[in-house]
Amino acid sequence: MAAAAPAARSAPSASAIYEGFRAQRRELSNQLDELEGTRREIISQLEEMPPGAPERKALETRMTDVDSRIASVDQMLASNAADISKSAAIPGAVVEPPRIINEGPPEEAYVLGGMFMLIVLLPISIAFARRIWRRSAAVVTAFPREVTDRLFRMEQAMEATAVEVERIGEGQRFLTRLFTEGEGARSIGAGAAQPIERKAKSSPERLP
Numbered sequence: 001m002a003a004a005a006p007a008a009r010s011a012p013s014a015s016a017i018y019e020g021f022r023a024q025r026r027e028l029s030n031q032l033d034e035l036e037g038t039r040r041e042i043i044s045q046l047e048e049m050p051p052g053a054p055e056r057k058a059l060e061t062r063m064t065d066v067d068s069r070i071a072s073v074d075q076m077l078a079s080n081a082a083d084i085s086k087s088a089a090i091p092g093a094v095v096e097p098p099r100i101i102n103e104g105p106p107e108e109a110y111v112l113g114g115m116f117m118l119i120v121l122l123p124i125s126i127a128f129a130r131r132i133w134r135r136s137a138a139v140v141t142a143f144p145r146e147v148t149d150r151l152f153r154m155e156q157a158m159e160a161t162a163v164e165v166e167r168i169g170e171g172q173r174f175l176t177r178l179f180t181e182g183e184g185a186r187s188i189g190a191g192a193a194q195p196i197e198r199k200a201k202s203s204p205e206r207l208p
Helices: 014-048 055-088 107-142 144-179
Strands: none
Touching: 014 055
16 A cells, blocks of 8 residues: 655744744854854964964964854845845734733833822821821820839839948948957956945934
């Protein structure tokens, strides 16, 4: 049984041919840029190399090869330019990109909105924030009065407690000093009790 004949391929459209030539031109331009960069590098190496160096001949040969390739790419670019101009003349080859329709508001609306916010809303928000800040400051300044009174009373109580503790400490130190003075402390209340002599009162003289 004979094999089925391959399906005939459809011919490329005029726009596809035009885009193919343009892609070819971009590739040839890239190759030309690379060759020109290589040529500049060779020229800089030849300028730095002394005239009698053995590597100079190899660089000159490479320079000749690069020049021939550059000339070939230039010819291909010229031919490509002719092909592009011919393909562009075919109807339907050049397809313009669709225009972007802006369905939203124009840019002037955004500009005017920003100016409105800057000129009107910003001062109003600043004034409102200042009003809130003043109210909060008044509340804060009125609140600590009660707290200040309580703190003052606590401070007085603590000072009185400190004075009492100091007095108790002084009394304890006095008693400790009495008990630790030695002989003088032990002599207090030591020995038997001695009677206290009382002088007799003289009788009053009688008058004659």
